[in-house]
Amino acid sequence: xxxxxxxxxxxxxxxxxxxxxxxxxxxxxxxxxxxxxxxxxxxxxxxxxxxxxxxxxxxxxxxxxxxxxxxxxxxxxxxxxxxxxxxxxxxxxxxxxxxxxxxxxxxxxxxxxxxxxxxx
Amino acid sequence: xxxxxxxxxxxxxxxxxxxxxxxxxxxxxxxxxxxxxxxxxxxxxxxxxxxxxxxxxxxxxxxxxxxxxxxxxxxxxxxxxxxxxxxxxxxxxxxxxxxxxxxxxxxxxxxxxxxxxxxxxxxxxxxxxxxxxxxxxxxxxxxxxxxxxxxxxxxxxxxxxxxxxxxxxxxxxxxxxxxxxxxxxxxxxxxxxxxxxxxxxxxxxxxxxxxxxxxxxxxxxxxxxxxxxxxxxxxxxxxxxxxxxxxxxxxxxxxxxxxxxxxxxxxxxxxxxxxxxxxxxxxxxxxxxxxxxxxxxxxxxxxxxxxxxxxxxxxxxxxxxxxxxxxxxxxxxxxxxxxxxxxxxxxxxxxxxxxxxxxxxxxxxxxxxxxxxxxxxxxxxxxxxxxxxxxxxxxxxxxxxxxxxxxxxxxxxxxxxxxxxxxxxxxxxxxxxxxxxxxxxxxxxxxxxxxxxxxxxxxxxxxxxxxxxxxxxxxxxxxxxxxxxxxxxxxxxxxxxxxxxxxxxxxxxxxxxxxxxxxxxxxxxxxxxxxxxxxxxxxxxxxxxxxxxxxxxxxxxxxxxxxxxxxxxxxxxxxxxxxxxxxxxxxxxxxxxxxxxxxxxxxxxxxxxxxxxxxxxxxxxxxxxxxxxxxxxxxxxxxxxxxxxxxxxxxxxxxxxxxxxxxxxxxxxxxxxxxxxxxxxxxxxxxxxxxxxxxxxxxxxxxxxxxxxxxxxxxxxxxxxxxxxxxxxxxxxxxxxxxxxxxxxxxxxxxxxxxxxxxxxxxxxxxxxxxxxxxxxxxxxxxxxxxxxxxxxxxxxxxxxxxxxxxxxxxxxxxxxxxxxxxxxxxxxxxxxxxx
Numbered sequence: 006x007x008x009x010x011x012x013x014x015x016x017x018x019x020x021x022x023x024x025x026x027x028x029x030x031x032x033x034x035x036x037x038x039x040x041x042x043x044x045x046x047x048x049x050x051x052x053x054x055x056x057x058x059x060x061x062x063x064x065x066x067x068x069x070x071x072x073x074x075x076x077x078x079x080x081x082x083x084x085x086x087x088x089x090x091x092x093x094x095x096x097x098x099x100x101x102x103x104x105x106x107x108x109x110x111x112x113x114x115x116x117x118x119x120x121x122x123x124x125x
Numbered sequence: 126x127x128x129x130x131x132x133x134x135x136x137x138x139x140x141x142x143x144x145x146x147x148x149x150x151x152x153x154x155x156x157x158x159x160x161x162x163x164x165x166x167x168x169x170x171x172x173x174x175x176x177x178x179x180x181x182x183x184x185x186x187x188x189x190x191x192x193x194x195x196x197x198x199x200x201x202x203x204x205x206x207x208x209x210x211x212x213x214x215x216x217x218x219x220x221x222x223x224x225x226x227x228x229x230x231x232x233x234x235x236x237x238x239x240x241x242x243x244x245x246x247x248x249x250x251x252x253x254x255x256x257x258x259x260x261x262x263x264x265x266x267x268x269x270x271x272x273x274x275x276x277x278x279x280x281x282x283x284x285x286x287x288x289x290x291x292x293x294x295x296x297x298x299x300x301x302x303x304x305x306x307x308x309x310x311x312x313x314x315x316x317x318x319x320x321x322x323x324x325x326x327x328x329x330x331x332x333x334x335x336x337x338x339x340x341x342x343x344x345x346x347x348x349x350x351x352x353x354x355x356x357x358x359x360x361x362x363x364x365x366x367x368x369x370x371x372x373x374x375x376x377x378x379x380x381x382x383x384x385x386x387x388x389x390x391x392x393x394x395x396x397x398x399x400x401x402x403x404x405x406x407x408x409x410x411x412x413x414x415x416x417x418x419x420x421x422x423x424x425x426x427x428x429x430x431x432x433x434x435x436x437x438x439x440x441x442x443x444x445x446x447x448x449x450x451x452x453x454x455x456x457x458x459x460x461x462x463x464x465x466x467x468x469x470x471x472x473x474x475x476x477x478x479x480x481x482x483x484x485x486x487x488x489x490x491x492x493x494x495x496x497x498x499x500x501x502x503x504x505x506x507x508x509x510x511x512x513x514x515x516x517x518x519x520x521x522x523x524x525x526x527x528x529x530x531x532x533x534x535x536x537x538x539x540x541x542x543x544x545x546x547x548x549x550x551x552x553x554x555x556x557x558x559x560x561x562x563x564x565x566x567x568x569x570x571x572x573x574x575x576x577x578x579x580x581x582x583x584x585x586x587x588x589x590x591x592x593x594x595x596x597x598x599x600x601x602x603x604x605x606x607x608x609x610x611x612x613x614x615x616x617x618x619x620x621x622x623x624x625x626x627x628x629x630x631x632x633x634x635x636x637x638x639x640x641x642x643x644x645x646x647x648x649x650x651x652x653x654x655x656x657x658x659x660x661x662x663x664x665x666x667x668x669x670x671x672x673x674x675x676x677x678x679x680x681x682x683x684x685x686x687x688x689x690x691x692x693x694x695x696x697x698x699x700x701x702x703x704x705x706x707x708x709x710x711x712x713x714x715x716x717x718x719x720x721x722x723x724x725x726x727x728x729x730x731x732x733x734x735x736x737x738x739x740x741x742x743x744x745x746x747x748x749x750x751x752x753x754x755x756x757x758x759x760x761x762x763x764x765x766x767x768x769x770x771x772x773x774x775x776x777x778x779x780x781x782x783x784x785x786x787x788x789x790x791x792x793x794x795x796x797x798x799x800x801x802x803x804x805x806x807x808x809x810x811x812x813x814x815x816x817x818x819x820x821x822x823x824x825x826x827x828x829x830x831x832x833x834x835x836x837x838x839x840x841x842x843x844x845x846x847x848x849x850x851x852x853x854x855x856x857x858x859x860x861x862x863x864x865x866x867x868x869x870x871x872x873x874x875x876x877x878x879x880x881x882x883x884x885x886x887x888x889x890x891x892x893x894x895x896x897x898x899x900x901x902x903x904x905x906x907x908x909x910x911x912x913x914x915x916x917x918x919x920x921x922x923x924x925x926x927x928x929x930x931x932x933x934x935x936x937x938x939x940x941x942x943x944x945x946x947x948x949x950x951x952x953x954x955x956x957x958x959x960x961x
């Protein structure tokens with residue numbers, strides 16, 4: 006019994022986590038931009054050259070694009086996956102809807118670093 | 126299939142067995158009973174008592190503020206009253222009451238007879254009740270907390286709060302927070318593992334989805350404030366200066382940790398209420414919930430996004446503007462899932478034929494008030510606007526619109542709606558309407574003016590104010606109508622008390638609802654038999670369900686083992702996996718909670734001897750409890766009904782014990798991350814000199830050696846589990862002994878290493894942070910050593926073998942977590958000073 010249970014458990018946990026994949030990406034992105042900014046300011050970005058500050062803004066931009074691409078990839082891969090169980094429509098709506106909300110929340114952060122200089 | 130053990134009996138004999146197994150004890154049932162219907166009722170009643178107590182405190186404040194220069198309360202008393210009002214409302218009413226409703230309702234909604242860990246529910250309730258009484262009673266001896274419900278240091282440090290007031294808050298609420306985490310573990314495992322067969326995730330009642338998200342949020346959010354409490358108490362009791370800037374500490378550390386919990390807390394309170402609304406609204410609209418999937422999605426989205434909002438309580442503390450902007454953006458983004466829910470509710474009303482009965486009135490009141498609160502929330506999410514109204518009565522108005530509108534109104538709707546499940550009788554429609562209008566008018570007339578009072582500049586938490594600032598009339602109106610609101614609550618209280626004496630019983634399913642709890646009624650055992658579910662709205666879509674259930678045509682119709690049983694199902698598809706024998710009534714949870722309460726109370730009043738003695742007694746009860754777990758079970762399968770035979774024992778991830786430990790470790794991980802965050806955050810205050818206290822920078826050799834010891838202990842434990850699976854008892858025992866030796870060596874050499882570095886936990890915040898982080902993981906290693914000893918004892922006594930190994934597997938989960946946490950913590954402490 007126990008040896009059969011391991012793959013079933015892993016599959017169940019993977020499916021549960023897949024429902025909220027987009028939000029994990031959002032959380033990772035949020036932590037990277039927030040902690041990245043905090044670290045940069047502590048390490049003296051506020052008094053650094055304009056070029057360094059621009060580079061930092063570019064870094065935030067690349068991170069944001071990367072996060073958005075990952076979420077989009079996930080949403081499309083779930084869209085393309087064939088239906089498996091009776092709850093597949095439900096799972097697909099929640100997963101892709103979550104990806105959509107996460108994507109908006111990630112892209113929404115662009116306004117922050119596009120409009121406000123770091124460490125001001 | 127093997128021949129089933131415990132053949133099923135049918136008819137009257139089966140029902141008699143069932144009722145006997147679930148009967149409440151004849152003597153001391155009040156404290157011994159652990160069934161969810163009993164504990165849920167106690168929980169709800171206690172929660173409402175705290176609500177009334179905190180409401181009276183609010184009225185005292187409004188009397189004091191009714192007119193300038195009042196002397197009804199002096200400044201000291203006012204500080205205690207407003208602190209206790211917030212503390213009791215947030216910690217002793219709002220969070221526990223939503224968990225209480227979940228404990229009462231969820232098993233029945235999920236088609237189960239009880240929660241998977243009834244003794245844990247009981248322990249959680251008694252911890253909450255005893256801890257709450259301890260905190261509330263402090264008001265009557267003048268020792269109540271007085272630093273605001275958020276308890277910001279340095280005001281709450283030893284220097285400015287030398288009395289025990291702050292300790293009462295920290296230790297009392299620490300107790301309550303543990304109860305909240307216990308309930309959350311119970312809810313997550315219950316929702317994932319005890320649903321009716323066929324009730325897949327997509328068919329789950331919407332309330333269960335909301336509670337699953339809420340419980341997950343508690344598991345992540347509560348540990349942050351538990352960590353903050355631990356740090357504050359370490360500073361107050363032992364002089365470890367986490368929040369003292371003179372010694373490298375930073376008061377903002379508290380604010381970060383507190384609000385990482387505190388902001389999600391708002392949604393922890395709101396989401397269950399929204400779940401109740403999403404359950405009740407379709408019943409009164411007489412149609413299905415529009416966009417069920419999107420409402421589920423919105424609840425999940427709120428659960429996640431709410432953790433990216435904590436700094437919006439700290440916009441005025443001087444953080445870099447860009448950091449504020451990140452949180453401002455996240456605060457705006459959360460409006461999307463909130464909007465999805467509101468529009469789904471409106472669309473459901475639009476689709477249906479609404480009946481305007483009392484629960485529906487409260488739901489409409491909720492929609493009106495909560496939307497206003499949400500809109501002012503978007504306003505304060507904008508940084509410049511927040512700077513203008515920060516710490517003014519505008520914010521008081523905003524969060525009361527959110528909390529009373531978003532939680533109290535739905536809760537009273539729920540009380541009127543589910544009262545027949547509690548008492549078997551309906552509450553009065555006439556008194557309910559009176560109560561609603563008094564509360565609705567009273568609330569809006571009391572709190573709407575506070576927006577203006579705040580915009581005119583009146584700060585929060587002042588016990589009086591000058592007469593010439595234009596605030597007088599607004600405050601008077603707020604005070605008068607707060608009593609109108611209270612009158613509404615009083616009417617509900619009268620209604621509830623009088624309805625208990627009425628003779629006319631409510632009919633079956635009086636509102637024509639679709640969810641399963643109405644099928645279970647007030648029966649102690651819930652259901653006569655557990656029916657397979659094929660719809661989100663079983664009572665609407667499965668017309669023969671009631672007859673089949675009563676006729677015992679479902680699963681487990683007769684308590685085949687003559688004990689309390691639950692059907693364990695798989696987490697996604699809800700396929701039956703196991704018959705779980707759930708514990709019945711007993712003294713252990715109550716006695717363990719009582720001894721723990723005495724220990725906490727004694728520590729609070731600095732009576733160390735009594736505290737330690739009570740702690741030992743509490744530990745004894747917990748160990749007795751643990752020893753009684755993982756009972757011997759027959760190896761065969763038992764008849765579960767409907768032609769299905771299921772095992773009575775599960776070893777690994779199918780068992781609820783495994784899931785319980787896995788979920789608990791998520792919370793534990795959040796505490797470790799909080800301590801690591803504290804270490805890193807304190808570095809940001811002194812980034813150029815680290816270590817900043819003249820201690821020696823840690824090298825790499827000793828941490829590497831310690832890591833090897835911990836990994837060795839873990840590998841030995843892992844090997845012990847494999848040996849046990851292979852039936853090699855002697856080798857299993859040998860590995861366990863070796864794991865214990867490795868663990869003890871790791872703790873011993875770790876302590877020597879820290880001493881050798883000259884790191885003093887009281888000299889500087891750096892030392893305090895290092896000792897706390899490494900001390901916490903050392904505690905885990907020591908507990909891991911204890912687990913090895915525990916497993917060894919059970920192995921020797923024949924309570925662990927190749928087939929019966931759940932204890933070993935659960936302890937192995939602990940070791941996996943401990944090994945990872947220890948190595949990462951050691952790497953952080955050793956490497957970080959060299960990296961920066």
